[in-house]
Amino acid sequence: FQNMILFLLVIALVILSFIANYFHKYSLIFIIISAIIVLSCYFFIARYIHTPDSFIPAKQIQIYPLLGNYYNLLTESFKQGNMYIVDDTELQFLKDPNIYKTFPYYVNKNSNLIILQDLSYYNNKLYIYFGLTPLLLFYLPFNFVTNLFLSDNIVVLISSSYIFIISLFIIKNISKKITKTKIPIFIKFLTIILVGFCNYSLFLLIRPHTYEVAISLAGSLLLSSIFLFNKYNSKKQTPLLFLIGLLLSLSVGCRPQYILFIPLFIAAIIYIDSHNKINTKNIVLNNFIFLIPCLCYGVILGIYNILRFNSFFEFGFRYQLNSSKLSTWSFNFQDLFIGLKYYLFQYPILSSNFPIFSLAIPTGHSTGNELIVGIFYIFPMLLLLFFLPQIINYCLKIKNKNTFVFFVISIIIILCNLFISSVFGMTQRYVFEIVYLGIIVAILSFYYIYDKLSNNFYKNIANLTFILLFVFSIYINFSLLFCNNNAAFYVFSNNAEIYKKVLSFLS
Numbered sequence: 001f002q003n004m005i006l007f008l009l010v011i012a013l014v015i016l017s018f019i020a021n022y023f024h025k026y027s028l029i030f031i032i033i034s035a036i037i038v039l040s041c042y043f044f045i046a047r048y049i050h051t052p053d054s055f056i057p058a059k060q061i062q063i064y065p066l067l068g069n070y071y072n073l074l075t076e077s078f079k080q081g082n083m084y085i086v087d088d089t090e091l092q093f094l095k096d097p098n099i100y101k102t103f104p105y106y107v108n109k110n111s112n113l114i115i116l117q118d119l120s121y122y123n124n125k126l127y128i129y130f131g132l133t134p135l136l137l138f139y140l141p142f143n144f145v146t147n148l149f150l151s152d153n154i155v156v157l158i159s160s161s162y163i164f165i166i167s168l169f170i171i172k173n174i175s176k177k178i179t180k181t182k183i184p185i186f187i188k189f190l191t192i193i194l195v196g197f198c199n200y201s202l203f204l205l206i207r208p209h210t211y212e213v214a215i216s217l218a219g220s221l222l223l224s225s226i227f228l229f230n231k232y233n234s235k236k237q238t239p240l241l242f243l244i245g246l247l248l249s250l251s252v253g254c255r256p257q258y259i260l261f262i263p264l265f266i267a268a269i270i271y272i273d274s275h276n277k278i279n280t281k282n283i284v285l286n287n288f289i290f291l292i293p294c295l296c297y298g299v300i301l302g303i304y305n306i307l308r309f310n311s312f313f314e315f316g317f318r319y320q321l322n323s324s325k326l327s328t329w330s331f332n333f334q335d336l337f338i339g340l341k342y343y344l345f346q347y348p349i350l351s352s353n354f355p356i357f358s359l360a361i362p363t364g365h366s367t368g369n370e371l372i373v374g375i376f377y378i379f380p381m382l383l384l385l386f387f388l389p390q391i392i393n394y395c396l397k398i399k400n401k402n403t404f405v406f407f408v409i410s411i412i413i414i415l416c417n418l419f420i421s422s423v424f425g426m427t428q429r430y431v432f433e434i435v436y437l438g439i440i441v442a443i444l445s446f447y448y449i450y451d452k453l454s455n456n457f458y459k460n461i462a463n464l465t466f467i468l469l470f471v472f473s474i475y476i477n478f479s480l481l482f483c484n485n486n487a488a489f490y491v492f493s494n495n496a497e498i499y500k501k502v503l504s505f506l507s
């Protein structure tokens with residue numbers, strides 16, 4: 001019965017989209033309604049599902065497992081003139097000379113110690129491995145103004161909501177450049193719902209910890225850079241280039257591997273400037289302007305690393321306390337191929353409460369084997385990414401430089417995130433970094449294909465296909481979000497009852 005309710009809710013959205021198509025004069029109202037549906041769901045999940053008592057900013061730091069409120073601990077440390085959280089005088093077991101290998105043993109003896117997981121232990125002190133950007137943009141300013149400690153739930157909610165909104169603007173702007181025919185209102189309505197519920201933000205919102213803060217904020221900053229760069233045209237846009245560089249450098253302060261994307265934008269500036277017949281001197285100047293904030297913030301991050309780990313480039317990765325043996329980690333191709341297999345093609349499993357889908361547990365990776373499902377099952381429309389060469393070729397044909405750059409940068413970022421995620425472990429939150437940009441490009445690919453269909457018969461088939469993919473995608477995402485085995489993520493939740501209620505509704 002509950003399964004049928006969930007299915008009927010999805011069908012109700014489809015029906016509402018057809019109503020929107022019928023009242024096309026009021027399309028803006030229905031678009032706003034669809035956005036409100038998504039944002040309301042975001043708020044409900046962030047506010048009530050996981051550690052709801054910590055949602056409201058408080059005067060005291062509220063610590064909750066697994067990795068909650070590290071940034072507030074760092075905020076308090078900064079206020080006291082320190083960069084570490086605690087030293088080993090208060091945690092004597094850290095003096096164990098083999099602590100990086102024996103830490104899981106101490107956690108087994110005392111489960112409360114799990115809150116130290118992923119902190120970095122170096123020179124008798126515990127540091128936060130995560131970058132500075134969330135602290136500088138949210139936690140420190142908020143505490144300075146209000147003297148309260150901001151919750152991780154709120155930061156992830158803000159970042160996820162922003163990613164949702166900026167994704168819609170990117171789709172709107174790019175679709176105008178690659179399509180000539182008008183996309184039906186009901187497709188636009190369903191697109192908004194798809195972007196909101198299938199970009200994996202829900203999985204960050206339902207367990208908003210420090211990692212989720214870093215990942216969601218990095219995604220919002222990177223998408224902002226991509227969105228703004230689409231407006232770049234070489235002429236008198238110094239503030240725009242500086243802002244793009246600043247946003248991109250701030251994303252590196254969330255996820256260090258995002259430094260790999262800076263050369264992409266440098267190459268993009270050179271490409272656009274060259275086609276606009278800008279002389280070499282000005283091309284160099286434009287790149288220098290873009291790099292100023294990158295270099296400045298890079299120096300700040302480097303000094304921060306030196307003060308903690310005596311190394312400009314060490315963020316604390318090798319000194320993390322967990323069971324992954326990161327101190328002796330090394331790249332191997334086996335992990336890469338195992339990760340690619342599971343991130344792309346791991347099928348969901350059917351729970352005993354048919355037809356609710358459940359996450360599957362992959363095996364064989366050296367640094368992480370968490371419950372995940374392959375992206376082609378989460379959002380089958382991602383298969384349309386195979387049409388990207390044709391779309392890129394079309395952009396070259398119509399000489400739309402910015403759109404060409406958008407698709408090239410997007411696919412490289414998606415592939416890069418897929419590669420990095422596959423190497424460093426099969427972890428549920430990593431799926432977000434593959435999907436949040438992929439879903440934008442996939443929907444744009446559908447718009448492009450739809451625009452090129454020659455008659456109404458083929459367009460009707462495309463419409464039906466879109467609806468079927470919509471129903472499956474929304475249903476499976478909510479099934480996976482509240483499936484039985486996903487409850488493992490809420491063992492330490494201080495609000496088990498409401499989770500059980502939601503789970504019983506969907507099972």
